[in-house]
Amino acid sequence: MNLSVSKATLGRIPQYLAYLKTVKDKKTISATFIAKALSFGEVQVRKDLSAACGNGKPKVGYITKDLISCLEDYVNVKTDCPAVIVGAGKLGLALYGYKGFSLYGIQIVALFDKNTQVVSEHSSSKNIYDVSEFDLFCYRNDIKVGIIAVPETEAQKVCDMMVKNNITAIWSFAPIDLKVPKSVAYKREDLALSLAHLTTLRQD
Numbered sequence: 001m002n003l004s005v006s007k008a009t010l011g012r013i014p015q016y017l018a019y020l021k022t023v024k025d026k027k028t029i030s031a032t033f034i035a036k037a038l039s040f041g042e043v044q045v046r047k048d049l050s051a052a053c054g055n056g057k058p059k060v061g062y063i064t065k066d067l068i069s070c071l072e073d074y075v076n077v078k079t080d081c082p083a084v085i086v087g088a089g090k091l092g093l094a095l096y097g098y099k100g101f102s103l104y105g106i107q108i109v110a111l112f113d114k115n116t117q118v119v120s121e122h123s124s125s126k127n128i129y130d131v132s133e134f135d136l137f138c139y140r141n142d143i144k145v146g147i148i149a150v151p152e153t154e155a156q157k158v159c160d161m162m163v164k165n166n167i168t169a170i171w172s173f174a175p176i177d178l179k180v181p182k183s184v185a186y187k188r189e190d191l192a193l194s195l196a197h198l199t200t201l202r203q204d
Helices: 007-022 031-038 042-053 064-074 090-097 100-104 116-122 131-141 152-164 191-203
Strands: 081-086 106-113 128-130 145-148 169-172 185-188
Touching: 007 031, 007 042, 007 064, 007 100, 031 042, 042 064, 081 090, 081 131, 081 152, 090 106, 100 106, 106 131, 116 128, 128 131, 131 152, 145 152, 152 169
Parallel strands: 081 106, 081 145, 106 128, 145 169, 169 185
Antiparallel strands: none
16 A cells, blocks of 8 residues: 555545545546545545546546556555454444455454353354453454444553554444554544534534
8 A cells, every 4th residue: 555645535435435436347437437426526536536546538538447456556455454442332232243345455353242141142043252252252253353343431442452462453333532553553533523514514
């Protein structure tokens, strides 16, 4: 991956990939066509695709299957990246059951919780384990992505546990900013803030 590309561009590439996979039977596709479908600026799409895969051919654009392959290579999604969730509440179970992660090469392979009753209720049908098994599972499966779906009071403890087990990317749904080493990619998902932003836009 070319780390010199802006974070904004990197953030849009998965959107291009998801869309292209819906039209993968189309032999060729242009930046103009993609921009219109995604409601993006045409100039921006051309710049993004050029940065990742070079320029398309004049009057032809890109060969769709080649563009998909190039973008997959660019964001390293050809091989499934195993991820784990800590927190088997409603949110954790919902994330665990979501199938869309596979579009981006992410496979949720296990869910952990300290509540033994929750673990016993779901262990027969899902890969849900007691949190005491977290260290060994991460070691055996070379886990590099962790998702935090626990209450605010437990979040930093879980985050530290993930860092200790060499997880290098953490996605947190806890309503608190967590402390992570600079070497760890960290994203806090604030659901309340997102909803507040949406309602503000509605009122404009």
